[in-house]
Amino acid sequence: MSSVTQPLPYLIIDFDSTFTQVEGLDELADIALQHHPEREKIVGQIRALTDRGMSGELNFSESLKQRLALLEARREHLPLLVAQLKTKVSDSIVRNRSFFERFRGRIYIVSSGFREFIEPVVADFDIAPEFVLANTFTYDAGGQITGFDPDNVLSRDGGKIEQLRQLDLAGDVYVLGDGYTDYQMREAGLANRFYAFTENVARAAVVAQADEVIPSFDEFLYQNKLPMTLSYPKNRISVLLLENPDARAAELFRQEGYQVESVPGGLDEDELVERIAGVSILGIRSKTQVTPRVLEAANRLIAVGAFCIGTNQIDLVGCMKKGVAVFNAPFSNTRSVVELALGEIIVLARRIPDKNPKMHQGEWDKSARGSFEIRGKKLGIVGYGNIGSQLSVVAEAVGMQVLYYDIAEKLQLGNAVKCRTLQELLQQADVVTLHVDGRAENKNLIGAEEFALMKPGAIFLNLSRGHIVDIPALADAVRSGHLGGASIDVFPYEPKTNHEIFESELRGLPNVLLTPHIGGSTAEAQRNIAEFVPERIMGYVNTGNTQQSVNLPNIQLPVQQAHRLIHLHANVPGVLASINNLLADHQVNILGQYLKTNEHIGYVITDIDKEYAPEVIGALRKVEHTIKFRVLY
Numbered sequence: 001m002s003s004v005t006q007p008l009p010y011l012i013i014d015f016d017s018t019f020t021q022v023e024g025l026d027e028l029a030d031i032a033l034q035h036h037p038e039r040e041k042i043v044g045q046i047r048a049l050t051d052r053g054m055s056g057e058l059n060f061s062e063s064l065k066q067r068l069a070l071l072e073a074r075r076e077h078l079p080l081l082v083a084q085l086k087t088k089v090s091d092s093i094v095r096n097r098s099f100f101e102r103f104r105g106r107i108y109i110v111s112s113g114f115r116e117f118i119e120p121v122v123a124d125f126d127i128a129p130e131f132v133l134a135n136t137f138t139y140d141a142g143g144q145i146t147g148f149d150p151d152n153v154l155s156r157d158g159g160k161i162e163q164l165r166q167l168d169l170a171g172d173v174y175v176l177g178d179g180y181t182d183y184q185m186r187e188a189g190l191a192n193r194f195y196a197f198t199e200n201v202a203r204a205a206v207v208a209q210a211d212e213v214i215p216s217f218d219e220f221l222y223q224n225k226l227p228m229t230l231s232y233p234k235n236r237i238s239v240l241l242l243e244n245p246d247a248r249a250a251e252l253f254r255q256e257g258y259q260v261e262s263v264p265g266g267l268d269e270d271e272l273v274e275r276i277a278g279v280s281i282l283g284i285r286s287k288t289q290v291t292p293r294v295l296e297a298a299n300r301l302i303a304v305g306a307f308c309i310g311t312n313q314i315d316l317v318g319c320m321k322k323g324v325a326v327f328n329a330p331f332s333n334t335r336s337v338v339e340l341a342l343g344e345i346i347v348l349a350r351r352i353p354d355k356n357p358k359m360h361q362g363e364w365d366k367s368a369r370g371s372f373e374i375r376g377k378k379l380g381i382v383g384y385g386n387i388g389s390q391l392s393v394v395a396e397a398v399g400m401q402v403l404y405y406d407i408a409e410k411l412q413l414g415n416a417v418k419c420r421t422l423q424e425l426l427q428q429a430d431v432v433t434l435h436v437d438g439r440a441e442n443k444n445l446i447g448a449e450e451f452a453l454m455k456p457g458a459i460f461l462n463l464s465r466g467h468i469v470d471i472p473a474l475a476d477a478v479r480s481g482h483l484g485g486a487s488i489d490v491f492p493y494e495p496k497t498n499h500e501i502f503e504s505e506l507r508g509l510p511n512v513l514l515t516p517h518i519g520g521s522t523a524e525a526q527r528n529i530a531e532f533v534p535e536r537i538m539g540y541v542n543t544g545n546t547q548q549s550v551n552l553p554n555i556q557l558p559v560q561q562a563h564r565l566i567h568l569h570a571n572v573p574g575v576l577a578s579i580n581n582l583l584a585d586h587q588v589n590i591l592g593q594y595l596k597t598n599e600h601i602g603y604v605i606t607d608i609d610k611e612y613a614p615e616v617i618g619a620l621r622k623v624e625h626t627i628k629f630r631v632l633y
């Protein structure tokens with residue numbers, strides 16, 4: 001990583017697909033050929049020619065000639081093009097507009113595109129016409145674009161090299177671009193460094209030649225220690241997604257500028273220990289275990305996203321002590337679990353698990369034996385949280401009488417009746433369904449003794465966590481005929497991928513419905529989760545907001561006023577005082593301060609004036625008991 005010397009080196013920035021997200025001529029073709037019957041085909045041909053030219057496959061002047069011949073553009077299309085391009089300036093360039101204003105006179109746009117559309121777009125960034133070096137169109141008398149000015153060096157092969165030579169800049173020159181012709185200025189010895197800009201397009205042949213690959217302009221500024229709008233380039237935030245969350249999650253993280261990698265299926269502890277170094281955000285579902293060993297290897301972890309409700313698979317305290325925020329999606333799949341549970345109750349009450357396979361084997365077993373309506377039956381819900389209480393409402397709506405048992409005091413919905421003990425519920429219910437959370441103390445909550453308490457013929461459901469039920473005891477209770485049926489969605493051991501065989505004593509038992517942990521697996525739930533979790537994580541990264549974090553003290557923050565200091569520390573006396581004394585010693589004005597603690601850690605957010613001495617940050621990092629510290633601009 002180099003550090004920039006003063007004054008700023010001359011920056012030679014390409015226009016098409018670098019300054020803007022798109023190629024100007026492609027966009028012009030789109031506008032000009034709007035009513036052409038073969039528009040798509042011609043635009044496709046133009047794009048292919050652009051690409052071949054950019055990657056060095058076709059010589060530049062030939063590519064330009066062929067593209068202009070296909071274009072049926074006119075002078076009056078240009079204002080439309082400019083308006084369009086103004087909306088397509090690269091995000092990181094827009095974000096750092098003030099940099100361009102500040103370093104006016106050191107930044108050139110050198111492009112094989114056309115001055116007619118480049119000049120007005122870059123003018124918004126204080127880049128004056130004399131700092132734009134580009135081609136110019138030729139027109140016929142009627143205003144039709146006929147080609148390009150052949151006297152302009154940029155219209156020729158090696159034009160950018162010649163143009164830079166003519167500029168004869170004294171001092172360091174850095175080139176930023178996405179095309180091979182941008183690299184060629186460096187190759188010709190006219191630039192000190194070539195940065196392949198890949199925010200919009202990454203061309204292998206260009207990337208291979210680069211001194212540095214920069215996925216955003218922020219990265220260029222960060223590497224060169226130049227003033228930037230963000231405190232940290234988002235492309236440096238790497239996301240590892242396991243267990244196939246909906247594709248929307250990766251899309252949202254990518255839109256934010258993060259680097260996303262997905263591993264289908266889960267990783268076991270050893271595999272995750274291998275993969276976790278360098279990961280900033282880990283996304284998992286219910287299977288991946290985030291253990292102390294994993295956390296020890298996690299050298300850059302900021303947040304864990306549980307793309308599900310349960311978080312028992314995560315060492316929450318370990319994460320907290322390391323300053324790693326954990327977020328889940330507490331309500332996104334609630335309804336899906338409830339619907340499945342209700343469907344399963346009906347299906348079991350009608351002994352469908354037995355009848356369905358018989359039908360598939362050609363056996364017609366029409367009988368009412370062992371089948372009953374659920375209307376008027378007693379549904380015992382163990383765990384009256386979000387899922388349990390919603391199931392309570394839906395079950396009452398179809399005529400069931402609801403009993404519930406929860407270790408916490410809960411709002412009683414509708415006509416539901418609270419049981420004082422688990423035993424009381426088990427003895428009365430016709431159907432028992434588990435919706436407790438997966439805390440370790442709940443291991444084998446239901447075993448032989450509990451099954452024995454249940455009514456003969458009762459139906460049993462578990463859609464919570466596998467370790468909550470003693471499976472051999474359940475198998476015995478079904479085999480003996482004491483239970484009338486069971487539906488199980490979660491298991492003490494679940495296959496890691498869809499290729500692994502599912503082994504269980506419950507396989508083949510009568511009136512037992514087995515499902516592969518799909519309570520929350522609906523399109524709606526997965527989409528909701530894939531939006532909810534990334535939004536919380538990005539909110540935390542961007543503003544420090546911990547609201548709805550499962551393990552950090554929850555602070556909902558007001559809009560950031562200036563610089564924001566985010567400080568996580570061990571909860572020992574005196575840390576806040578140390579922070580404030582340090583700020584006072586450096587005459588830093590505090591605009592707002594927010595603090596919340598729990599038994600292990602303290603989370604303090606301090607909004608301060610823009611002006612402060614840079615050494616304040618170093619000093620704050622060194623405050624005793626600091627776990628994590630970051631600054632947001």
Ligand SMILES: NC(=O)C1=CN([C@@H]2O[C@H](COP(=O)(O)OP(=O)(O)OC[C@H]3O[C@@H](n4cnc5c(N)ncnc54)[C@H](O)[C@@H]3O)[C@@H](O)[C@H]2O)C=CC1
Nearest residue numbers: 309310383384385386387406407408436437463464519520
């Ligand atoms: N099968 C699947 O695909 C899904 C399974 N789940 C599981 O369902 C669980 C429950 O989800 P929510 O209702 O959203 O959670 P929640 O946290 O809102 O409710 C859990 C309730 O269980 C109670 N509880 C805990 N231990 C208990 C015990 N020993 N006896 C009685 N009550 C006890 C708690 O006090 C709480 O009210 C999740 O933790 C997760 O493990 C969640 C979503 C999908």
Ligand SMILES: O=C(O)CCC(=O)C(=O)O
Nearest residue numbers: 285286308309310520521
């Ligand atoms: O869909 C999943 O992978 C897990 C669902 C689940 O068990 C949960 O949300 O807690």
